[in-house]
Amino acid sequence: MxxxxxxxxxxxxxxxxxxxxxxxxxxxxxxxxxxxxxxxxxxxxxxxxxxxxxxxERLIRFQLVHPLAEAIELADRLKDRFGLIYCDVCLNESGSTEDIPSVASQATFYLENVILQQKAPLTIGMGSGGAMREVSRRLPPMDRPQHRCVSLMGNLTRDGRATHYDVVTRLAERLNAQCYPLPVPVVTNTVEERKVLQAQPGYGVLRSLVDEATLLIMGIGYWSAEATLYHDGFITAAETAQAMQAGGVGELLGCAISADGEIVDAAYHDRLTSFVRTQPADRPTTIVASGVHRAPAIRAALRGRLANSLITDENTAKLILGME
Known part of the structure; x- marks a missing residue:
């Protein structure tokens, strides 16, 4: 008994x-x-x-039976870890360490369904790079003449050669929207040249548009011998090496940032013409990126609160969380 x-x-x-x-x-x-x-x-x-x-008593455990279950959980963890206002993690369709097509398709869905359904006029600030080019290519044609697309950084080298990442023009064409490119060198030869360019009325108009933009969306670069800024001829090999020695692990809108998301003392910064954002991000600021090389750069930008939204793939998400 x-x-x-x-x-x-x-x-x-x-x-x-x-x-x-x-x-x-x-x-x-x-x-x-x-x-x-x-x-x-x-x-x-x-x-x-x-x-x-x-x-x-935790007798019940829910399991989402769907291919996106792990991706949804990863997005939730990234939001919690970095205090993001938006995060979307897509499946890695290619099976490689970088899946820009899948990430770009997810970013296209984001623009199309979350942002561009608005009837009221809005201004979108666009970065450049391969991911942004893929986004602009995938966006279906729309008729949004009330919207404005403004470039966040220049598209020329110092000798006047144009980059093939003319994202803002392509996006505006797809939307039938107003287009405001920034036809200046990403990095000028001298500080005086940068000051002259930024004193022009057109630059002031673009600065005002960027300041009032509803959404900022951009890719992100990383520092190595294959750094986009160097590979595309915007900066020299010596400037690339100096930025890396100064602690640069990521490149956001042409600006070198450290692992903690702080702007490093790169020699070319005083000649940079892009609209570099202040910290913390004060509006929806979205990074669209993928890959093992970009994971440290993405983490740096999120840690430094240079961006508050992220669209990436599951492999990259795991890498970022693994660094924590």
Missing amino acids: ASVAERPDAAGEKRLDLAARAAWLYYFKGRTQEQIATELNISRQIVQRLVALANS
């Missing part, structure tokens, strides 16, 4: 058993509370308490 001290535990176990039965009927069999009350011969109020008990 059980002792007096053992009876409360036995009663508790029986109650948990009953809670498990009620939870099974409620969550897995789809019974209503009234049906459960009849089946277990208890009142509806007791059914409510039993289901609540099952939840509080």
Whole structure:
């Protein structure tokens, strides 16, 4: 015969058993509370308490049975870790360490369904790079003449050669929107040249548009011998090496940033013409990027609060979280 001290535990176990039965009927069999009350011969109020008990005692574990389940969880973890206002993680379709096409398609969906359905005029600030080019290519044609697309950085080398990442023009064409490119060198030869360019009325107009932009969306670069700024001829090999020695791990709108998301003391910065954002980001500022090389740069920008939104793939998301 059980002792007096053992009876409360036995009663508790029986109650948990009953809670498990009620939870099974409620969550897995789809019974209503009234049906459960009849089946277990208890009142509806007791059914409510039993289901609540099952939840509080963690008897119930939910599993999302869908290919995106892990990606959704990764996005949630990234939002919590970096305090993001938006995060979307897509499946890695290519199986490689970089999946720009999948990420660009997800960013296109974001622009099309989250932003561009608005009828009121809005201004979108666009960065450049391969991911942004893929986004502009995938966006379906729309008729949004009230919207404005403004470039966040120049598209010329110092000798006047244009980059093939003319993103803002392509995007504006797809939307039938107003287009405001920035036809200046990304990095000028001298500080005086930068000051002259930024003193022009057209530059002031673009600065005002960027300041009032509803959304900023951009790719991100990384520092190596294959750095985009160097590879595309915007800066020299010596300037690239100096930025890396100064601690640069990422490049956002042409600006070198450290692993903590701080702007490093890169020699070319005083000749940079892009609209570099202040910290922290004061509006939806979205990075669209993928790849093992870009993961440290993405993490740096999020840590430094240079961006508050991210669209990436699951492999890159795992890399970023693994660095924490």
